[in-house]
Amino acid sequence: MTINNDGELLALDCDSLTFSWKEGDDPVLKDVNLSLGKGDRCLLLGANGAGKSTLLRILAGKRLTKTRSCKILGQDVFMNPPGGVVYLGTEWSTNPVVRSDIVVSHFLDSVGGYRHKDRRDKLLRILDVDLDWHMHQISDGERRRVQLCMGLMAEWDVLLLDEVTVDLDVLVRADLIDFLISESENRGATIVYATHIFDGLKKFPTQICHMQLGSTPRGMVTWPPADVPESEQDLFQLALGWLRDDRELRRAVEKQKGRVRGPKTDTRDRVTFYEKYDYSH
Ligand SMILES: Nc1ncnc2c1ncn2[C@@H]1O[C@H](COP(=O)(O)OP(=O)(O)OP(=O)(O)O)[C@@H](O)[C@H]1O
Numbered sequence: 001m002t003i004n005n006d007g008e009l010l011a012l013d014c015d016s017l018t019f020s021w022k023e024g025d026d027p028v029l030k031d032v033n034l035s036l037g038k039g040d041r042c043l044l045l046g047a048n049g050a051g052k053s054t055l056l057r058i059l060a061g062k063r064l065t066k067t068r069s070c071k072i073l074g075q076d077v078f079m080n081p082p083g084g085v086v087y088l089g090t091e092w093s094t095n096p097v098v099r100s101d102i103v104v105s106h107f108l109d110s111v112g113g114y115r116h117k118d119r120r121d122k123l124l125r126i127l128d129v130d131l132d133w134h135m136h137q138i139s140d141g142e143r144r145r146v147q148l149c150m151g152l153m154a155e156w157d158v159l160l161l162d163e164v165t166v167d168l169d170v171l172v173r174a175d176l177i178d179f180l181i182s183e184s185e186n187r188g189a190t191i192v193y194a195t196h197i198f199d200g201l202k203k204f205p206t207q208i209c210h211m212q213l214g215s216t217p218r219g220m221v222t223w224p225p226a227d228v229p230e231s232e233q234d235l236f237q238l239a240l241g242w243l244r245d246d247r248e249l250r251r252a253v254e255k256q257k258g259r260v261r262g263p264k265t266d267t268r269d270r271v272t273f274y275e276k277y278d279y280s281h
Helices: 052-059 090-094 104-110 113-126 140-152 170-187 235-256
Strands: 012-019 029-036 041-046 070-072 085-088 158-162 190-194 207-211 220-222
Touching: 012 052, 029 052, 029 190, 029 207, 029 220, 041 052, 041 170, 041 235, 052 070, 052 085, 052 158, 052 190, 085 140, 090 140, 104 113, 104 140, 113 140, 113 170, 140 170, 170 190, 207 235
Parallel strands: 041 190, 041 207, 085 158, 158 190
Antiparallel strands: 012 029, 012 070, 207 220
């Protein structure tokens, strides 16, 4: 059983998770630790390729890992997945079904909207969704709002969000963030949210988890920080600082493996690879 110091069941407990895409490959996740109580809201912060989506998909039970080290509400996320877990990722909007000629009201009913009428109606207002829209005739941001309405209308215990607010306009995004905060404060729901956009998020996190090259060196960082005055609490600057360090570290690691990003250069005479081997004819 995964419990916290007060003897309460953890909402999410990921203990030394290690994962490689292929047997024998370097792990993309290494000793990842993430532990959240009920009502926590975690911002998952890291550079492109740091492993955020991979971690969220594992937590959602979508990918099998060798070690059984991820539990949600005390249950193994893959072998014995708990109910009440919602994962919303960007891949949904590329599914041909959600781009077909289907009316939003029928679509939401087909995924059980009629069973959650009050919450569905509240979300329709927050996300500013028109039930008469046709899914093949709406914008990417409008389709995203339908996805969020669909995913959030049943009461969930743990929500895993992978950058699904990037195409929302700022007003809808702000209203959605307020809704998520109220869900965690009023119902004790737990949220993990991976994003690169920190505008309007200052009041969202209660914890920050920094993913650095597939690991979590800082563990869970409490937010807001008790030792920093409110006027200086700046998520964007915090992320910039961490990501600059991450880039240096990544460059050093890749250099050791003989890999360098950017244009290929011949280090002896500094002539670029493409200049030296002219492939234009
Ligand atoms: N299907 C795959 N096969 C092999 N490697 C993959 C696959 N998908 C992702 N990777 C690698 O796994 C690592 C982590 O990718 P992941 O998508 O989890 O990063 P991320 O932190 O979500 O990045 P971003 O911020 O760009 O969304 C990257 O190095 C990526 O190249």
